[in-house]
Amino acid sequence: MFRKIREALTSFVSTLGEAVSKKELSEKEFNEIFEEFQWLLLEGDVAFEAVEILRSRLASKLVGAKVPRLGSSREYVLGVIRDTLKELLAGSTFGKDLSALIKESQKPYVIVFLGVNGVGKTTTIAKVAYKLLSDGLKPLIVAADTFRAGALEQLEIHAGRVGVPIIKGKYGADPAAVAKDGVIHAVKSRYDAVLVDTAGRMHTDRDLMEELRKVVKVVKPNLKVLVLDALVGNDAVSQARWFDEAVGVDAVILTKVDADVKGGSALSIILTLGKKILYVGVGQSYSDLLEFNPDLILNNLLSINT
Incomplete structure (x- = not known):
């Protein structure tokens, strides 16, 4: 499962990684990149409400962020996405067997x-x-x-x-x-x-x-x-x-x-x-x-x- 969403994430990480490697990401630039990602998510049956939750969380972490000088911008973006999704998913855990x-x-x-x-x-x-x-x-x-x-x-x-x-x-x-x-x-x-x-x-x-x-x-x-x-x-x-x-x-x-x-x-x-x-x-x-x-x-x- 998640094939469509994986494909969307692959494209999003690539585009976003390239953008943050050059300079700090502005809110306008983030929204422009996210818009394409949004349509791919919607095509993958992700609800608009869920898309907006992702947009808000990711924007708060990526807009204005600086990639570590020796780090990979692609890995940096992937790490932010991973941490954000983990936070969102962890909130739904029942917590006990x-x-x-x-x-x-x-x-x-x-x-x-x-x-x-x-x-x-x-x-x-x-x-x-x-x-x-x-x-x-x-x-x-x-x-x-x-x-x-x-x-x-x-x-x-x-x-x-x-x-x-x-x-x-x-x-x-x-x-x-x-x-x-x-x-x-x-x-x-x-x-x-x-x-x-x-x-x-x-x-x-x-x-x-x-x-x-x-x-x-x-x-x-x-x-x-x-x-x-x-x-x-x-x-x-x-x-x-x-x-x-x-x-x-x-x-x-x-x-x-x-x-x-x-x-x-x-x-x-x-x-x-x-x-x-x-x-x-x-x-x-x-x-x-x-x-x-x-x-x-x-x-x-x-x-x-x-």
Whole structure:
């Protein structure tokens, strides 16, 4: 991934490196060079808001900067870009291994999963359950999506495949009641973690959002995790802001990152969201869930020809 952005960075570093090798860079000169870079980023599906964040940060470090006399202007520019991106990406790091967090917390540790239809929420819950189980924890899945046809069966199949028990209600049942029953069962049976699935809903559906508020109020989760599709770009940011206003979002799992060939959508979400990224989904297998690692993304972005 990030092919388009790597290509844009290669051109930007070359042009900017040549400019700063001759004299101090003026704001006007920086903006002229950045404008070409901007169009390449936009073609790579980077959102305008994310582009402006990069412009502002880079301008503050490069305008008026002096390249060390014995240094390479190209390497200097690359170093500034690397440091800037690292600062921006590091701000989205969750900061703690989820399994370690659960182990040191009061049990059961309750996680409610949020998201619109089609983002891969059901599969993601199974991936998280698989990871917790692999780390020696005892997770329980609670199917509180009693709204969408086939949702209970789909989650039950995933739970069976990863070997994690599931509690489910009937279609049309009160999701908050199902979720509460699941937590009560987890307490009695000494489960370490409860993973609550909720109905995939459009963030503009006020009735379903009110239902979600009720689920959160009843089970009082330790963590509210929003699942977002890396391929939808700006709309994912809108979804996140709406869910955050409605019930509060503690962390995000970004799915389908491996399918984002250009990389712009994923980068836009990370830079503009203002939320911690817990995991990124990079494939179809249950083990294809990686902790968000800024260095991994940075290395992908900056494996450019210098």
